[in-house]
Amino acid sequence: AEHREGQCPDLQDDSALTWIYKIAEPISQAYSLALYMQKNTSTLLQTYLQYQGSPFSDPGFSAPELQLSSLPPAAVSFKIWHALDDGERLSQAKGAFLALTQHLQLVGDDQSDLNPGSPILLAQLGAARLRAQGLLGNMAAIMTVLGLPLPPEEDTLGLVPFGASAFERKCRGYVVTREYGHWTDRAKPSLNSLLPGPSC
């Protein structure tokens, strides 16, 4: 952030600098976290699939048709996503990570029933949930600094978790870990674009 700040010689006003400090810190934290998360998402997905048995664990498994109604898919086209302003992007990403946080908790619970003897998987799911929560907090902080309206925290799951069959749980977990990766991929550049620097 300091480096980028150095690229903005025009900003000499104290209040503007203060603002930049205020905004830069959560953004850079969120960006670093997203960067770190991105490195682990594919590992999480692979580990998850590996424990679900064939055909999930078969090499090259992919089922894009599987979706979860409770989880917004990261499926908005690039053009539309790009056309959105920062605030909207941030807002959508925040909503997605809120849902992801809850879903990762759900998947963790599902897997402790299905794979209670697999501490690696359970640990990875737990870690992913904590990171998603962390990113969520960072995004909320950014939105607060930017003065964007915070969407109300809502229970995205509702009654979904109860009564799901084992197969549904496995599929659900797959969709969640997959979308977790997709949303992380999407969030990182969005956060990057928020950083003040080239724009000033």
Added chain:
Amino acid sequence: VMDIYLRLKRLSWMVDNKRMRTATNFQWLLSTVVLLYLMNRVNSQRKGTPHDLKCTTNNLQVWDCSWKAPPGAGRGTLYELCIDSRSYPCYPLVRTNIEIPALPPGNHEVTISPQHGAGGFTSKFILSEKNVSLIPAAPEILSLSADFSTSTIHVKWNDHGSVFPRHSNVIWEIKILRKKSMELVKLVTHNTTLNGKDAVRHWSWVSDMPLECAIHYVGIRCYVDSLLFSGHKEWSEWSPVKNISWTPDSQNKVFPQDKVILVGSDITFCCVSQEKVLSAQIGSTYCPLIHLDGENVAIKIHNISVSDSSGTNVVFMIEDNVCGTVVFAGYPPDTPQNLNCETHDLKEILCVWNPGRPTGLVGPRNTSYTLFESFSGKSVRFRRADVPTNESYQLFFKMLPSQEIYNFTLVARNPLGGSESTILVNITEKVYPHTPTSFRVKDINSTAVILSWHLPGNFAKINLLCQIEISKINSVQELRNVTVKGVENSSYLVAVGKLNPYTVYTFRIRCSTETFWKWSKWSNKKQHLTTEAIPSKGPDTWREWSSDGKNLIIYWKPLSVSEANGKILSYNVSCSSDEKTQSLSEILDPQHKAEIQLDKNDYIISVVAKNSVGSSPPSKIASMEIPNDHLKTEQAVGMGRGILLTWHYDPNMTCDYVIKWCNSSQSQPCLMDWRKVPSNSTEALVESDQFQPGIRYNFFLYGCKNQGYQLLRSIIGYTEELAPVVAPDFSVEDTSADSILVKWEDIPVEELRGFLRGYLFYFEKGERDTSKMRDLESGRSDIKVKNITDISQKTLRIADLQGKTSYHLVLRAYTDGGMGPEKSMYVVTKENSVGLIIAILIPVAVAVIVGVVTSILCYRKREWIKETFYPDIPNPENCKALQFQKSVCEGSSGLKTLEMNPCTPNNVEVLETRSTLCKIEDTEIISPVAECPEESSDAEPENHVVVSYCPPIIEEEIPNPAGEDAGGASQVVYIDVQSMYQPQTKPEDELERDPGGGAGYKPQMHLPISAAVEDLAAEDDLDKTAGYRPQANVNTWNLVSPDSPRSMDSNSEIVSFGSPCSINSRQFLIPPKDEDSPKSNGGGWSFTNFFQNKPND
């Protein structure tokens, strides 16, 4: 009709008989058919009459009979039916059927006659129960329900039991049809017994196919087997079918969901789908699709294998979707193994077991365990979170007050079944106490301590058995068991005695109960030093008078650790006599002797050791020494480490014996150590680490008598004898012409290292430089040895020696430990002057006499001498040098000699060939070698020169040497140098055939190797004696291989040959240089000796 009747009767009788014999329904049916047929036949013969009377019943109360009207009979025809015309009223009928109450058993005549002149004939039938068929009414399914989760169909219907007699058996047949095409999938029979009342019957069936996927139809019929009814029985009609179907609540579904099944069983999965299903797979295996109604499909899995922890996935691929389910294949729980219950503290019971074979099921499907106690009715459940892994499982059960015996049942259960193990324990016998804690040691006194420890647990009602391990340094561990009364959760104390004072002990403890089950783990170790006690005895004491006899030196030994009972701080010494007492106190510990000035009175000396606790009992010793006049010094030799002293028993010795010893080289009074021996023993093995081999010690045996010590024996000895380290110092006292007197000194005791046993004296002729007296032990004959065993002897005269001769003398001493080093000396005896004079005078006298006689003879015969030796004109006949040609090879012995002619100024050596003596080897062609017999040279007098020549040429020239005259035999053959080397072509063969004794000339290549050593020995002589030397450099001839041994031989040979050009004219024109050559003796010179390499030269 009569006829028919009779026939019927007969038939029925026959039928009866048959029935009696066989009693099978089938035959009964057959006979009935026959009967009806006959009746038909009869009736048909009489057309126009009612025929084919049939009666059935569905409740055994009412018979429903019907017949066929005659063809002509129109509607409204009235009939009258009469049964057994006299017993029953007749029934007027307009129909052709009638319900009549059931008739009693037996034949009944039924008459059906048309009324009111309708025409036709009356028909008569014989009717009995046997002719009536029992066809129950079709049952009706009251309800059909399904449990989709278990794929179970439940059917309910009414059995109408009130209709039939009690205990009638009913067979229900139920059919299950599947799909809209109603394929029969199951037909089962179900037996019940009626109880006289209407009852609702249940039947359930588990479908292999999930009920959601296909419609299932159910129908039922029955067969009543009433024992009271003898007629024909038939199945009822099928009930109307009812169906079970499932309305899908969402798009696509796969059934069954999350099913847990036993490994190895078969299962069908189906998919309810609105779209076309493309494929189905279980795990990674694709399965063939079974098409059901609509787009629904199913797959059948046989012999399913055990699942992963997350289950086995079954996936159906639909156009643009996927649906699936998970099946968990595993095992029911194994019987819990090695169930064992024990308690640590009598508060909680710990039950441990092994789950046995893994079930393959985890999570919510995992085995749940419940531990149930039957006497108290209490139970505890095993929580899944407690599961360690797959090892031992354990459960705590809270003990109940005043219950000692527990009957535990451990129930294991999972979705596939359950199992259990039981164990009956008396918990007081299964106590495995915790590890004792807070273990402490406290002193009671110097030999006892108190151990205290804490043992959690409610042991108030039982006794504890504890084991104390007591170990001390350099000692075996001791285990002591103690029983302590158990208390409620408290500390325990126990006293441990029989310890040694002032000793470091290490204690630890473990506990069990009196009804032993298991020892607890050992507690921590505690090290403890017991307190000091007074020394248990006084020090071992001895005394010596100082050399001037004025002072008494008192010695004592430090007490051993076990006797000191603490750290010895000081000693007190006191001397008391009748008159006075002297004492020395506070002699600090490291000092172990004291000196007191005493007069010669009798004193009793007492020594006391003190530690911090107190003083030891005094050890007392008398100062008086009782003289012994009959004392002599003895010798003794020990056995390596020690020395054994023995003595005779002496009843006068009342107290004890003391053996003291010291190094004999020390000055008196000496004391190294002493040892006390009880008065009743007669021997003692004195051992000490201080003893060294080869050191002389003095041992003194004292006997204790009337409070005084008497020296009984004085012994000098060695624990082990060694050889002396020095030789005796000897010198020559006197020498004469034939004797030497030698005198030597004693060896000092320190250097002797043993008791001297004697001397060995060696002498031999020899001078200082040449003496070979190297190994004296080898017993060489020229060394004379004298063994001097009288060790007091200090001189030795050696007689019978030669005068003026150098003698080598050696003297060495020996002990039982071995020989000492030697000392040698050279002595020359004196000249014997008388003998010398005689030896000079006699030859002089003889020479004078001979000279005188010769002079006289020469004078008298001077004319003859002149004529003979110095004539004026020499006579050639007399020249002996020219006579040899005649005598060559004529004699046997003297012929080989070469007469030296004194008249010729030069010596000519002529080689003579004696064919009779020199054998030429026939086989040798290239290099013949002559062998001259040994005697030819041996027999020669020394002053003859043996000439042995064997011509090297061809054997043809040799065959008849005897026939040739002497002149022809003495050929002179010249061979040039080149031809001499010819024999090289066969060197190896000739070496073999030519042993060392080969005589005569040998070409340089043919000298045998075996002769090389002798040749070398002779070489020096050759160099000196070879007269003629060729002018050429001999080394240049040595072409073959100068460095080989053979070439060395040839070299020496060439030298001896003289000329390389002529081997026949081996004339040595120059006389031998060295006249002193030992064997030449007057110039005679033997070639043979050289060639034969005779060793005796």
